[in-house]
Amino acid sequence: MEKTFMDDLDRNIFPYVEYPGYPFRYPTHLPLIVTRKQIEEVRQVSGALYGIFAKAVRRAMECSDSFMDDMEIPEKLRKYLHGGNAMKDLPTWISRFDYVIDEKTGAIHMVEINADTPCAEIEAYYANGVAARYFGKENPNAFEMNGLRSFLLDVYLRCCGHMSSRQLEEHPILFSCFHDYIEDMGTTRFLMNAMKEAVPDDVRRYILFESFYNLAVMEDGSLALPDGRTVSFLYRMHPMEILIEEKADQDGSSLGELMMEGYGAGRFHMMNPPESIIMQSKGFQALLYALMEDHAFFSEKEREIIRTYIPPCFFQRDFRPDEKSPSQWIRKPIWGREGRGIDIINEKGETLYRKEVEDPEDVVCRDSESSLVQQYIPQQKIVTKTDVGILEGYVTLSCFMLGDRPSAIYARFSEEKIAGNEAYWIPVLYEG
Template identity: 30%
Template sequence: MERKEATRMRPTMSLPLTASEAFHAERLQHVPYVQMHQQEYCTTHAMLYTEDEIAELSIASEQLHAIFMKALRLIQDELPDEILMQQLGIPVKLLESARIPFSFSGIARQDWIKGPEGWKCIENNADTPTGIPETAYLAEQLLADSRAAVYSYETHLHNPSAELEYRLQQALGEMLDQYRELGFGRRVVCSSFANHEEDKANTVYLMRLMQQLGWDVEYCPLEELRVEPARGLIAYDRPVDIWYRLYPLEYLMDDLAPDGFPVGEAVLALAKEGRLAIINPPQSIILQSKALLAFVWACFEHHDTLSEARGEPLYSEEERTVIERYLLPTYLNETPFLEQQLPYVQKSIWGREGKGTSIYGEDGKQLQTEDTIRKVDLSECTVEEQEEVMRYYNDQLKIYQQYVPMEAAQLVTDEGVIDGFVLTGIYTPNGRFGGILPRLGGRITGDLARYCPAAVWKRTNI
């Protein structure tokens, strides 16, 4: 397994830029977190893709998005609460709001890897995806600076994420317009924790896109919001009509005010009562659950039986072909892999940044990976905080996904060689391909992974 991973290499390119040239003050206003966890996060290297790869990922990501949305509707309309709780892990506090249907999905990012059998989508980050400013803004800045030095008459360093800002703004406009048609007011408030640099930058970036559309939008930190049952969600002493939050719903539902008032449940109640519109909408918790991948795979494996019981096909023949080609076998227990002696990955359904994820070999024993890039940084936490974090993820419902070796990649820097494995994020705002977020991390991509802008050697007509 180690040799297979090492022989599949994703090409990279060192851009002709120093760190000071690449990350000057103007750019740091948009992406202030080029350094994170006491190390470089944004690099002056490009992750290279072919035109054919981008074309395939563009089509496949949109096809999978449609499949996920069809699964969402089936779950919302036909499955009882017990199934949502027991097999999809939807907490009881989120059940009612998760069932509120919206035609749009919001801003999402699928995570893909390329293995021996081609591209595979391994996760769908549909609630609070990040990485937006570096992909929508910084990538083009770095590639534009580099083109003069690497330009030739036959090739051009192309940015496959060039349309991401437009696609994000288009999706936000569609959501805002639909909320207005449903009777919500025009006051939009965007929130994250004020002291979380990365989350705030992502939030402010989207806020500016909404402001450009002519909406009344302002930023209010999560810690300054409050709920008044008679007036609703309050920011700066005024009710909020539409709320963008870079804050996971599974965290929000348990939030308490300093006086013990269940502010999270109160916010969800406002959404259920139609008094507060939320971006992404609460139904995104179903799309975010990693158990959705197990549900889709079960629909694929038992398609004929389930379709006969419903009286109509769950998925078309084309959709089943897409599932088989681009998704991995995923279950709610490890038995299928143990029986076939196949390696697999165990994931907590609300796992983030590699937390709650482990790899197991053909014998069912956990593999101890020793990657150049660590998967999770808990070094700044106390022992008690580390134990609490690990307990939170370990206590969650798990999925079990077939293990596929990831591509390796290497960055040659002045400080030395950085080896790692490539995770390719694909943004799908409201179901449309938007752009590519490559990260170089461990076999389990964590919060110490490094960002490289995606680039394509594209032939020109010159």
């Protein structure tokens, strides 16, 4: 096998270069070459959209249950969405905006936000730099690892900085996921190590990893390690809409609800906070367009940003296509993940394309009662090289947010119009 930049990737940091169950390696052989102007726009737009999204989250919190029903926010979670949090009440602390690139104009369009449990931090903050050194090009994320460390230091200080060494010994900082899912495990450990690198030396030993399989929820809602200590902070790589439904194997009691009772009582901090589920709901983008009808809510500048960068979106029940005006739309379940359940439909509601997902039952997501309908953006095609040869396909360009600050850039490549779990990671480098 020919040498590629993948040979330089540390598998201890990036353990899923060779992804279990896939005959090809996860990265492409060649990078995506971009201009500084493109990346500056992605970051600028992401910062503006975050402010708009945060504003809409505050309105959503004031809405009736019927509005939460539309967005399929689990009823059991709703009472925990109003308590605020240590990070200036930001509705999500680490998130990722995903964009597609218009085939005709080259314009970017934001199609999703991963606000609850975004992954790909390893690719963006570590591996992109390895690719840049190998290809001798500049890394758009060159200084973002320092930004990630600074952000996680701020998280530590705001959540646990007041605690003494003895208190941290008794109530450590926990990073957790199900350890047998290699991508979640890698991401969780990467962020844990980034926090360890950021905090004072004498704090590092109080930052721990433990699998979700080994945790217990106490009667008061505290989250306990196998040695009986309860945690002061939880980073979780487990979707909130699924976590709330978790039950004990022994008696079927609701561990998710009990754990959230502990969170609501202030027994531990959590990243991301539960209110991140509002943005995570696919219905949130339909909420944005519904709020556009209230001319007093968004400023004209905010309305222009929405119109320019977010394709029109509707709850399925509100979708009224114009059969006289040919168009294509994406229909996706409110809680779909990895492309599961997504169709491209025409103006009559007829299915033109259905996203095929291998082993769809293995995709961890909540069942949806309804769908979001979003205008389909035909995308630019690129050609790149992979382990299986030269492929033609599409790119999804993403921007991580650290709180309300735009950060690292990440991209996926897929032969499919709708990227799913078959997608490759493609490094993003500056031209020249």
